Amino acid sequence: MTRSSFADVDCGVAQAVEQLGDKWTVVILRSAFHGIRRFDEFSEHLGIAAKVLADRLAKLVDAGILYKQKVEDDGRAVEYKLTQKGLDTYPMIIFLNDWAERWLGNSKGPRIEVVERKTGRPIRPVHVLAENGKVLSAYDTFMRNGPSGSEVLNRSQRIVARRRGNDLR
Amino acid sequence: MTRSSFADVDCGVAQAVEQLGDKWTVVILRSAFHGIRRFDEFSEHLGIAAKVLADRLAKLVDAGILYKQKVEDDGRAVEYKLTQKGLDTYPMIIFLNDWAERWLGNSKGPRIEVVERKTGRPIRPVHVLAENGKVLSAYDTFMRNGPSGSEVLNRSQRIVARRRGNDLR
DNA sequence: CTATTTTACTTTCTTTAAGAAAGTTACATG
DNA sequence: CATGTAACTTTCTTAAAGAAAGTAAAATAG
Numbered sequence: 001m002t003r004s005s006f007a008d009v010d011c012g013v014a015q016a017v018e019q020l021g022d023k024w025t026v027v028i029l030r031s032a033f034h035g036i037r038r039f040d041e042f043s044e045h046l047g048i049a050a051k052v053l054a055d056r057l058a059k060l061v062d063a064g065i066l067y068k069q070k071v072e073d074d075g076r077a078v079e080y081k082l083t084q085k086g087l088d089t090y091p092m093i094i095f096l097n098d099w100a101e102r103w104l105g106n107s108k109g110p111r112i113e114v115v116e117r118k119t120g121r122p123i124r125p126v127h128v129l130a131e132n133g134k135v136l137s138a139y140d141t142f143m144r145n146g147p148s149g150s151e152v153l154n155r156s157q158r159i160v161a162r163r164r165g166n167d168l169r
Numbered sequence: 170m171t172r173s174s175f176a177d178v179d180c181g182v183a184q185a186v187e188q189l190g191d192k193w194t195v196v197i198l199r200s201a202f203h204g205i206r207r208f209d210e211f212s213e214h215l216g217i218a219a220k221v222l223a224d225r226l227a228k229l230v231d232a233g234i235l236y237k238q239k240v241e242d243d244g245r246a247v248e249y250k251l252t253q254k255g256l257d258t259y260p261m262i263i264f265l266n267d268w269a270e271r272w273l274g275n276s277k278g279p280r281i282e283v284v285e286r287k288t289g290r291p292i293r294p295v296h297v298l299a300e301n302g303k304v305l306s307a308y309d310t311f312m313r314n315g316p317s318g319s320e321v322l323n324r325s326q327r328i329v330a331r332r333r334g335n336d337l338r
Numbered sequence: 339c340t341a342t343t344t345t346a347c348t349t350t351c352t353t354t355a356a357g358a359a360a361g362t363t364a365c366a367t368g
Numbered sequence: 369c370a371t372g373t374a375a376c377t378t379t380c381t382t383a384a385a386g387a388a389a390g391t392a393a394a395a396t397a398g
Binding site for chain 2: 033
């Protein structure tokens with residue numbers, strides 16, 4: 001991708017995408033959740049070009065998603081670990097895995113099972129839930145401006161209204 | 170991004186990223202959830218180069234995430250709409266919005282509120298949940314091979330074991 | 339019924355980033 | 369003290385992004 005910064009776009013999704021919306025970034029995070037920490041480990045696990053890996057790790061550190069920690073008893077080594085902000089991307093990783101198994105999976109069942117450590121039981125699929133816990137589809141919700149408003153939402157509403165046919169379908 | 174196909178990588182996240190892991194793709198989906206449907210609407214809403222938009226829409230249609238529908242009473246117009254596979258990406262969009270508000274937001278509160286259509290009440294944040302509905306962090310879970318196994322998971326486990334220090338922290 | 343607009347792209351050209359391979363630096367190990 | 373290792377950086381080529389202009393078919397205006 002070439003110079004398309006969403007950093008100033010007045011929309012949460014755009015801003016999140018600015019920090020997370022790159023193929024390598026997402027698989028780097030996945031590897032981090034698998035316990036991968038070091039430059040050469042990411043390199044081996046992902047088969048990524050060193051230049052690109054260095055670039056992405058630096059961006060993730062800049063964004064506060066990973067932090068860099070010197071390894072006690074080896075003056076050369078550093079480890080890249082997930083910050084709280086990084087750990088908080090876990091639902092996205094789990095969701096992508098769920099979605100892929102549902103829509104791109106083979107018939108032999110899931111490749112990976114994510115289980116609760118304490119009980120060894122599978123977790124729930126990641127869903128959008130109502131206040132009362134019921135699963136919601138996109139049709140069951142709508143978006144409105146919150147306290148700080150979104151010009152992006154306003155503009156989409158104007159565009160859609162111009163054409164009419166305001167449902168998603 | 171240049172020629173890095175994850176299509177053959179034996180990992181759900183990688184395969185999902187192959188179809189969804191591009192900045193423009195994600196904001197196109199967001200706009201679709203806002204009701205945007207036509208080429209020029211996406212173009213206006215996103216400020217994306219026409220070439221790139223045409224490319225991404227074609228890929229989304231190929232992937233079965235959008236479908237193309239001729240408009241009844243205008244022989245020129247087509248509309249791009251979300252398939253079920255596309256509608257199923259909704260948790261990702263909501264998650265990205267949540268995550269951005271938490272980690273990149275201003276102090277004035279959220280830009281957008283997503284509410285249940287039926288009740289007008291806000292939805293829950295997107296989380297990873299245990300079977301019993303409790304919110305789980307990455308630390309509370311682990312991943313193991315499922316019925317069809319993942320070489321990617323095996324390799325990461327081997328890499329991590331070689332170094333030891335098997336926790337995420 | 340001809341001229342202008344509109345819709346949905348496509349083409350061309352330049353700039354930027356990805357990818358492969360080799361090189362570098364500081365520290366560690368035999 | 370020579371070799372190895374960890375974490376990059378440099379160099380070079382190729383592919384994709386972005387800007388701008390162009391095109392074809394259908395619709396609308398006068």
